[in-house]
Amino acid sequence: MIKRTSLVVAAIAAGMLFAPQAISAAEIKIASFPGPKHPVNARMLSSWVDKVNATSSGLTAKLFVAGKLGKGPAKQFKRALDGVADVSFGLQGYTSKQFRATTLIELANVMSSAQDGTNRLNAAFEQSAAVRKEYDKVKVLAIWTIDTPIIMTKNKPIKSVADLKGLKLRTPSQMSARAIKALGAVPVPMPITKLYNALARGTVDGVLVSPTVLHTFKIKEVTRYFADGIPFGSSPMFVVMNKKTWNKLSPAHKDIVNKTVGKRWGNVGGKIYDTEHAKGMAFLAGSKSHNLIRLPDAEVRKASGLLNQLEKRVVQQWEKQGIPATEILKIMRAAGA
Template sequence: MRPWTEDVASLTNRELTIRIYPGGELGKGPKAQYKRAVDGIADVTFGLQGYTSTLFPRTLLVELPGLAPDAMTATRMLWGAIDQLRTEYDRTQVLALWTNDRAVLMTRKQPVRTLADLKGMKIRTPSKLQGEIIKALGATPVAMPVTRMYNALKTGVVDGLMVAPSVIKSFKIGEVARYYTVGPFAHTAFFLVMNQGAYDKLTPEQRKTIDETTGRALSLKAAQIYEDAGVAALQNEANQGRGEIIRLPAEEEQRWRAALQGVRDNTVKALEGKAIPASAILSAMEAAGQ
């Protein structure tokens, strides 16, 4: 975020500046980030749609398991369906939509090498849809924000985490996780939005600067940063010898994919029943990911 704020200041000769308030200075709790932008508590907010899943059923289709091979493809999928997604961002201006690197399964005591190993385990999930993924694999989902993962895994509140490896360094997960199972899991979606009233108050020149420094290009840059961080983090754990990277054999991975097929089918059916054109949105996403 900081390089973007510096670009905006430079391009407007500091007529428009953006100050970052980290660590919950404008309000505690990541679940309220989108609401803070809607209510104008902050002009711009960054957060996860999955924390308030009911607000973003269209966007969160990108979190279906195995939909995209990497963060950049998943992000292109979001922008390929942007016309169908904007309705979920009422009263805000969408500045960026992207995903992180694909989740892996991180455990402390028990390695997960087969589908049977997951049975009965408690696994942290960042969103409702990813909770369905965990249930389909035979485990029990436990919803919690990323800030609680370290202690939850350390103390045994959960047996494992389903989260992108890009968090390993920033949240020191390598101190408490020992096994990293790479499977056909999902990406987590993120947003950067601006209060619509604050955007409308900008001069035409300032709005032009915001538009030109955000959107698809900023989203893909964010996705690349996450993807690179995830690859480096897993490699670092392997190099240090404190973490084992478990990659499923082809036959075993196919069992996992078969178990997860119902998540996609059930999700689409449920959304279509609510008059949300999930099939059409998925088609647009998949076309953009080709």
């Protein structure tokens, strides 16, 4: 009897040893790829770090910017997935195959601004199992969209769809690459961190991108012409936490995290990008060194027609692969109605 009791005690002790234990003190390491002055770092992630640290609960957070936990934005999701970082900030478009449902937000005529896109994206996350499944190996802290992009070129002004033919344009994702190709240009996939040198050296002729990069990545120095008016969708973004990190947090620490993240925090990201969009467009409108071009209505309609045809092809292809694209787009479009 004594021997049997000892075995039971030993088994329980072993179970306690190998089971995930909630920890009373923890530091969350956050990986971010841009520099410290980038709006997401300066006004979103830093603010969250301050909120967490101000709780004096034993839970602390530390932000590592400029790729200090790993260079290159393309592997940001993987860094959280693998535990290189506890939390990471990045763009789904850099690993588009992993986020086919999410990146439907990048199709034309789905969103009108960063805040609008953020609301539509979060509605899809809440209502579509296919969207949520893309994040089932991490804890989602926030998702949002960037503001709508414009076409920036170095040497050639874009005044019509025909002007795009053959131009090499940097794109951030497979969906935006398909959009650029549908309009006659040649997409060149490239992380934003390599764009400045690519434009300076003539590796690319231009870029489809948010006006926020004019200052944050100094793209104003290597571009001259800016075409606005085509109703492109925009890039989604994420802040996610490693699942093991989440599971090890104490109930009190989980409560702190849950109260400071989610849809409301994602809306902060959307507001930041809309604010920076307005600043960027105002800069272009007032600059003597840059030429802001509003495409004529007829050209906008022509571009919209081509992008609508692209949507039909994407939906058909996604549906064949088991992704309910029609349903997801319906949710996204209804969310802003």
